[in-house]
Amino acid sequence: MTSPPAPPGPTAPGRHQRSDPTPRPTLASRGRDVLGDRLFRYLCLAAGCAVLATLVLILLSTLQQSWPALRESGLGFLTDSAWIPNDPDGPGPRKATFGALAFIYGSLVVSAIALVFAVPVAVAIALFLTQVAHRRLRGPAVTVIDLLAAIPSVVFGLWGILVVAPALAPVYDGIHGALGGIPGLGSLFGEPVSTGRGYMTAGLILAIMIVPIITSLAREVFTTVPAADMQAAYALGATRWEMIKGAVLPHSFGGLVGAVMLGLGRALGETIAVALVIGGSVQVTANLFASGDALPAVIVNQFGESGPLHRASLIGLGVVLFVITVLINVAARFLVRRAEIRMRGAAA
Amino acid sequence: MTVAPPRPTAPLDLTRAALPATRRWRNTVATGGMVAALALAAVPLALICYQVLLKGAGSISWEFLTEDIPNSARRAGGGIAPAIVGTLVITGTAALLAIPLGVLGAVYLNEYGKSGPLAKFIRTMADVMTGVPSIVMGLFIYVIMVIPLQQQSGLAGALALACLMLPVVIRSTEEVLRLVPDDLRQASAALGARRWYTIVTVVLPAAVSGITSGAMLAVARAAGETAPLIFTTGIVYQSNWSLSGANTALPALIFKNASEPFAAANGRAWGAAITLVVLVLAATVIARLISGRFAVKDR
Numbered sequence: 001m002t003s004p005p006a007p008p009g010p011t012a013p014g015r016h017q018r019s020d021p022t023p024r025p026t027l028a029s030r031g032r033d034v035l036g037d038r039l040f041r042y043l044c045l046a047a048g049c050a051v052l053a054t055l056v057l058i059l060l061s062t063l064q065q066s067w068p069a070l071r072e073s074g075l076g077f078l079t080d081s082a083w084i085p086n087d088p089d090g091p092g093p094r095k096a097t098f099g100a101l102a103f104i105y106g107s108l109v110v111s112a113i114a115l116v117f118a119v120p121v122a123v124a125i126a127l128f129l130t131q132v133a134h135r136r137l138r139g140p141a142v143t144v145i146d147l148l149a150a151i152p153s154v155v156f157g158l159w160g161i162l163v164v165a166p167a168l169a170p171v172y173d174g175i176h177g178a179l180g181g182i183p184g185l186g187s188l189f190g191e192p193v194s195t196g197r198g199y200m201t202a203g204l205i206l207a208i209m210i211v212p213i214i215t216s217l218a219r220e221v222f223t224t225v226p227a228a229d230m231q232a233a234y235a236l237g238a239t240r241w242e243m244i245k246g247a248v249l250p251h252s253f254g255g256l257v258g259a260v261m262l263g264l265g266r267a268l269g270e271t272i273a274v275a276l277v278i279g280g281s282v283q284v285t286a287n288l289f290a291s292g293d294a295l296p297a298v299i300v301n302q303f304g305e306s307g308p309l310h311r312a313s314l315i316g317l318g319v320v321l322f323v324i325t326v327l328i329n330v331a332a333r334f335l336v337r338r339a340e341i342r343m344r345g346a347a348a
Numbered sequence: 349m350t351v352a353p354p355r356p357t358a359p360l361d362l363t364r365a366a367l368p369a370t371r372r373w374r375n376t377v378a379t380g381g382m383v384a385a386l387a388l389a390a391v392p393l394a395l396i397c398y399q400v401l402l403k404g405a406g407s408i409s410w411e412f413l414t415e416d417i418p419n420s421a422r423r424a425g426g427g428i429a430p431a432i433v434g435t436l437v438i439t440g441t442a443a444l445l446a447i448p449l450g451v452l453g454a455v456y457l458n459e460y461g462k463s464g465p466l467a468k469f470i471r472t473m474a475d476v477m478t479g480v481p482s483i484v485m486g487l488f489i490y491v492i493m494v495i496p497l498q499q500q501s502g503l504a505g506a507l508a509l510a511c512l513m514l515p516v517v518i519r520s521t522e523e524v525l526r527l528v529p530d531d532l533r534q535a536s537a538a539l540g541a542r543r544w545y546t547i548v549t550v551v552l553p554a555a556v557s558g559i560t561s562g563a564m565l566a567v568a569r570a571a572g573e574t575a576p577l578i579f580t581t582g583i584v585y586q587s588n589w590s591l592s593g594a595n596t597a598l599p600a601l602i603f604k605n606a607s608e609p610f611a612a613a614n615g616r617a618w619g620a621a622i623t624l625v626v627l628v629l630a631a632t633v634i635a636r637l638i639s640g641r642f643a644v645k646d647r
Binding site for chain 2: 033036037039040041043044045046047048049050051052054055057058061062064065120121122124125127128132141144145146147148150151152153154155156157158159161162163208211215239240241242244262265266268269270271272275276296299300303304315318321322325326328329330332333
């Protein structure tokens with residue numbers, strides 16, 4: 001075997017016959033160079049495979065560490081809503097119970113609130129940037145979104161716990177007073193916590209945090225819409241909004257779903273901001289103004305003061321979180337990629 | 349056979365005014381909604397910047413930046429120097445670990461693997477890895493490093509941050525490498541350079557500004573991360589320039605002080621927040637300047 005497929009040049013021997021008698025320079029590869037090339041190639045390959053190795057190691061090591069707790073709790077780990085790390089009555093009949101249902105529920109509720117607020121705003125911003133904004137306005141607008149993405153999550157958390165939560169508590173009171181009496185709907189807007197720290201505050205802070213990621217992905221999706229379709233819509237006399245409805249949105253639907261799912265993955269995994277503003281209580285309730293807890297938040301809040309089984313259970317929560325986010329991400333990337341491929345096919 | 353000359357007709361009114369009012373109105377409302385959405389996103393940004401400046405600027409002083417953290421969170425005074433040192437040491441080490449590895453990985457994807465099945469798989473998995481929650485990275489390093497060594501350390505925190513940065517660096521570097529014109533590679537090959545020599549002396553230098561800006565963005569992102577550091581680095585109150593031994597960082601300090609009920613702790617958190625935001629935004633802005641000024645062009 002000579003060398004990995006290289007661009008034609010140094011390794012390809014001259015084919016045509018030469019007439020002059022001077023000896024031809026040797027263009028063949030020397031052993032040392034081939035070795036260097038191969039080494040570099042393997043070095044790069046190893047670096048690429050580091051990603052795969054890390055992902056596998058994450059799953060294996062955390063699973064192994066949390067195995068005692070998962071075996072102890074069994075399926076109840078996912079279906080039990082009681083999370084009692086310490087027996088409150090001392091060594092009595094009630095033993096420590098670890099059920100993550102309340103945290104899974106909390107994560108889902110908070111992420112759902114975040115998506116409800118963030119998706120329309122993010123899609124509208126992306127439409128504005130790609131279809132409406134003048135080129136001169138686009139730069140500053142993109143900067144605003146990027147800066148929002150650059151602010152560390154702990155700063156959002158700090159702002160949330162010291163400024164937003166106290167400011168929102170009376171607002172929640174007002175909404176509870178106005179809507180709390182309606183049967184059905186009222187259970188969503190129940191008695192708020194006095195500190196304002198709960199699902200709703202966490203969801204709102206998360207919404208601000210995931211707007212930039214959904215916006216940037218949605219922008220990419222919108223730019224793949226074939227220009228011919230858009231011009232055709234205009235040629236038929238559509239207004240800009242009718243063009244967006246008829247040409248842009250139908251083409252981008254799959255990609256948008258992917259973008260939203262990536263936002264969901266980010267929201268589920270966000271730790272610090274949520275940990276600061278969600279309130280930290282173990283319950284499953286429909287009341288959006290109540291305090292609760294989410295998977296990453298409970299890990300970070302309880303890890304410091306935990307016994308062996310408790311700690312193993314917290315790492316088990318990490319495994320659950322890892323599996324959920326990886327599945328969501330894989331599905332989302334698949335959707336985005338499929339949408340992109342279809343768009344390119346249509347444009348060609 | 350002759351074609352009858354077109355009969356003169358009144359020209360069609362094709363201006364916007366001819367549209368039915370509902371359609372015009374809907375268009376205006378939709379456009380207004382988009383502008384409103386942008387404003388809605390800008391409001392929290394402005395509010396955060398305003399609050400951080402308002403509450404943090406007062407506590408910034410030379411002593412605040414250079415003194416040790418007080419042992420008790422409720423005590424006023426003291427500074428945040430150990431956290432600044434920790435952030436620099438941990439983030440710097442993470443960058444040293446992740447950037448070379450990430451660049452090499454990107455070279456594999458763009459120069460060797462291209463669209464082969466393995467490269468495609470790695471690309472997808474790198475995307476997936478960007479979505480892995482940062483707290484899971486913290487747990488991972490805690491399990492494979494802190495538990496066996498029985499010690500929290502700055503190095504463990506740096507490893508956790510490096511795991512977060514790696515996929516970001518790989519993907520951003522690959523995007524830039526793709527922009528390097530093939531002519532350069534072919535010219536280098538025609539001069540007799542081996543593949544690795546071409547990559548090291550031609551391709552990477554051509555892309556260096558883009559790689560730098562992508563790496564800076566990854567560093568900025570990592571510097572603001574809290575969750576991976578909570579279990580891996582521990583807590584210190586004096587500056588620790590070494591990688592071994594417990595350490596602390598600005599985000600961890602903010603997190604700890606934000607949930608305290610004491611005014612002194614909250615003030616310290618705001619002061620640390622303004623320091624962190626300035627550091628992160630500076631890195632982001634520098635990255636943008638680099639990428640804007642030295643973008644890869646077809647030369």
